[in-house]
Amino acid sequence: MVRNNSTNYELNYVTTNRFYVEMESNITASFSECSGLGVKIKKENYLEGGVNDQQRVILGHAEFSDVTLKRGVTDDLVFWEWLNKTVSDGQKQRRNINIIVFNQAGETMQNWTLIAAIPIAWKAPGLKASGNNVAIEELTLAYEGLKVMKKAEGGGATNLSPGRHSSGYFIN
Template sequence: MTNSSSFPRAAAYVTANRFYVEMMPDASIVACFNECSGLGVTIEAKKISEGGVNDQQRILLGGRTINDITLKRGVTDDLSFWNWVTATTNRRRNIRILVFNQAGETKQCWTLIGAVAVGWKAPTLTADSTQVAMEEITIACEGLTVAATGGGAATVVTRNATSGAFPSS
């Protein structure tokens, strides 16, 4: 019989359908979202061959690019997305996307730093459709952090007048 303490702890996986998005300065939800996609980072990798080394290659890492995030929801009479897309201000938002386990505990929190709306799409309208009309907003951000906990503090952030950067927290 083996000692159970020698085995690694089982991973606490969560389902993808329990998520929450904080978008307002007071961390309140402006809408329920049906889908969040595109959350990720791509790191530039340049592969080079070294003279005389034929059995391997070198990989040089370059800059990282944060993907645009798309949020989808059913159409309502709330015009928050449209107002944000059409705003002509230099103010950005920190947005948190939280995923929960079945007990309602935060298991992971992605914070989009200096987020700005870069696109909005109206639903496809079809006379014989019975599906919910879905609108979507596309968000770009200047930074991304990942934590096991978080939430409750999404904020509007302003660019630093000296450096031009947005704060990371």
């Protein structure tokens, strides 16, 4: 417990092994790994004449990193079917995806919503006759925006309504 100006603040840390991935208001799978989640803002440094001890930083657009999800292969083909529709049918279905992290007590600590996510890669596991490891598949997602909340709204569910808001974001 940390005390600051007679106000108590409790720090509640989470571990990296307690998370779910939710798509269309359903916890879709138990993933063993989620990597790549991040954003980087483009910047340009501007050097002003006569000011030798400073630089001006001009900010540009945000670039969101692709997210890779890994899980053990199961008989659930929800992600393959999503990718397959994107590739073969031309039905590019963007979806809002929640990555929900919780603490040891099972309380939601943070929720990252990938706005208008679309699958851009899927990788089957390597197969080896002499191996005994779990078969792991990978799904890589690109997304248009990121929403971060301390606790998930509505139990972590983000319902997807087709279309875009006037701001350009996918409606959720």
